Amino acid sequence: MSMQQPVPKMRSVKGISINEDSGQRPLMVDGCATLSALFRLRAEETPDAVAHREKHLGIWKEFTWGDYYTHARWIGLGLRSLGMQRGDVVQILSEDRKEWLYIDQGVQCMGGISSGVYTTDSASQLGYILSDSRCRFLVVENEEQLDKFLEIPDGAPGVEKVIILEDEGLHALSGERFLFLDALYDLGRSFEAANPGLFEAEIDCNRPEDVALLIYTSGTTGPPKGAMLTHENIIHAIHGGLCNLAVKPGAEQLCFLPLCHIFERDNSAYFPLAARSIVNFAESTETVFDNLREVSPQTFSAVPRVWEKIYSRVLILAQEATWTGRKAFDLAMKAGMLRADLQASGKAPNPLQRLAIGAADLLVFRNLRQLLGLDRLQQGISGAAPISPALIKWYRAIGVPVYEGYGMTENAANCTVNRPGAEKHGSVGQAMPGVDLRIAEDGEIQTKALANFKGYLNLPEKTAETFTADGWLRTGDIGRIDEQGYLYITGRLKDIIITAGGKNITPAEIESRLKFSHYISDAVIIGDRRKYLTALIMIDQENVEKYAQTHKVFYSDFASLTRTAEVQALIRAEVEAVNKEFARVEQIKDFRLIDVLLTAEDDELTATMKLKRSFVEKKHKALIDQMY
Incomplete structure (x- = not known):
């Protein structure tokens, strides 16, 4: 069975112009066909608007689109002064922070390819990725991550410069191979003075088909593979995000998943370029739930493990409550589950049911949502792995709208999603605009879209295996499509x-x-x-x-x-x-x-x-x- 979602030629979504034609190129958002052009436009139009926030000494500090663009420009020009050429790969080994995005855009604007390494990777894994990507420039966050580089057995001879974001504990570090971020900024400023307009000229040289980022899959078998994603791939993913997600101008988001994963990269690095939403960086993985309460975002995307953890915390709170509190929660959950069932069946509650649901919200769920930091949530997205339909139903019961989507690195995480007014529990939603779906004879889900990646770096045979003879991406997942175009995933071929x-x-x-x-x-x-x-x-x-x-x-x-x-x-x-x-x-x-x-x-x-x-x-x- 095959399903196709047509893409209109021209439309406006959330105040953003989408100029596109299914099957024709280039795709554009606000007249921009590359990520770097869209980044420049956003900074030129709203230089004083808040782009992101980061916490320092317990206080959330704001940084504007102007700050974002200026620092990215200094980084891009600083790297060029060090010898970075178009097509060079720059690896980033850091937790989420504003500098991650500065480097990402600075590299891409200069025609380079940005890539990320998981901070949980070992020295040997880091060494493999540096070698496989032929990386010349590595960015590390701090002393801990620098130590991994120094422990690589062969010394990673291809890496010419290591840029370090934090100098704590490294004041005695010396050697021409190492450079602190502030020094890179200085190089960028000096290079800009000698080459005015070069940064903007390089942005104009970028083309939709150019590789913009390299995502190393965290696959469950074998060494990681570097998936090459182009500007066009991500622009197409942005289309899907704009049309299906609650990312609106000024909407608050929380960035906490690894930015080297395509799911978080889309949500916190690229969708905000188009939507003009505000990204808040969590302090650490340990403070995510505290930061979630502080930010109270309108949109929140997470992997199932996080949604499961929130659910578990609520059950612990319920168990620790007084007898009266536990009874109130149990009664509220009955009304909430009724609400979830009615929503799933498309039915409206009768007056008595409406009264019970309203009382549950007023007396229990409203306070619970505030306690969790989900009181302003317009749309929660679960992706990157399967989530239990029963868990989705539980969130609906407490009044939190969580929708499951589906995608993978190889299609820029742009495939299907449930959304308000168009969802079926147990499914991963309908195809996003411009995405074609089909089910092969063996049950495999296959996709065709401009979001499909260019291939695996240095692995032409693996790339060929990933596509069918007629150009469809083989996902490796098994599923079915119903009459309304909703996709259901039932497993993995290899599993x-x-x-x-x-x-x-x-x-x-x-x-x-x-x-x-x-x-x-x-x-x-x-x-x-x-x-x-x-x-x-x-x-x-x-x-x-x-x-x-x-x-x-x-x-x-x-x-x-x-x-x-x-x-x-x-x-x-x-x-x-x-x-x-x-x-x-x-x-x-x-x-x-x-x-x-x-x-x-x-x-x-x-x-x-x-x-x-x-x-x-x-x-x-x-x-x-x-x-x-």
Whole structure:
């Protein structure tokens, strides 16, 4: 089955002119066909408007589009003075911060290619990426990240300059290879004085088909691959964002996911160029929920793990409440679930139902949304991994509009999305404008759009494998499209389990349902070529520890917690509850708990906190063998 979403030739969305023609080029936003031209236009039109905020010494400070453009210009010209040429790759190894965006745009405006490295990557992983991308200029945030560079076995000989953002602890650092950011700014200012107008001239030289960024996939198998995305790819993604997301002029956003991932790069670096929204940088991954309350954004995009964490926190708060509070929350949830059911069926509540829902909002949910920082939220987006439909329904119950979308690095995260007035629970939405969808004979979802990437760097064979003979992108995901064009994802081609009895099972739905339990953080279903299904389960540390304290379960550390009889029984009850929702052949016969806390530094997890099935099965083979 194939579905096509036509793109109008000319329209205005949220006050932004979209000049486009499906099948014709170039695509333009506000008359700009490249990211750098759009960036310049925004800075010229509204130099004094707030572009982003960052917290310093406990106070949120504002930075304008003029600040943004000026610092990007100094960086771009400073790098040119050091020898950067068009097409050179600049790698950024830093947490999210305003300088990340300055470097990103400064490099792209000068015709370079910006790329990011996850701060959780090891020295060997960093060395691989620097070598694979032929990187000449590396930006590191601080001493910790510089140490990774210094630990690379061969010294990364291709890297000519390392630019350091923070000098704390590095005052004694010397050597021509190292340069602090302030010195780069000075070089840029001097080079600008000697070459007036060069920055703007380089912007004019950029073309839609030029590679603008290199995204290294955090894939679950093999070494990362560098996906080459052009200006045109991202301009097309911006179209989808403008038409489907609540990114409006002046809207507040919170940036906290890694900017080297396409999901956050779109949301916090590129969509705001068109929408003129305001990006607030979270202080750290540990302060995300505090910063969310402070900012109270109109739009908030996150991976399922974050939405699951918020849900878990609410359940803990409910458990810690007084008897009266717990009863009030339970009654409110009944009314909220009724609201969610009515919304899903497109029905309006009757007067009595409206009264119950209104009372739940007034007495419970309004305060809850304020406590979470979601009281102004117009649209929450979940992406980068599957989210449980039951979790989406729970958010609707408390009055928080969360919509699931679908995309991947190779199509600039621009594929499908649910949106207000056009959604179906359990689906990932309809195709975005200009995106064609089809389902291949083997069930694979395939896409065709101007957002489809140029290919993998240095990997022509892998690139060829990723596209069909007639030019469609092979996503590797399995799904179906209904009569209204809503896409449903049922699993991954490579993850299909064929049991010893010959039954084909896609584990994604079972895993998703397990993760809805606030005691389960993640799960991997096992059973390929085996008689029955089993599961490796990661418990949610915070919730299970709370359970253990409440029920006086004695443990000394995380590993001992997973081995207690009470926790084993708790998770067994959760597994048995999920089993009731599936056919006998799809039910989990046994499980084991992973007894170590996993982080993105571990091989089992990607930087976006997705379990790597192959690594998990290999590393925990002994646990798996026990179950068979």
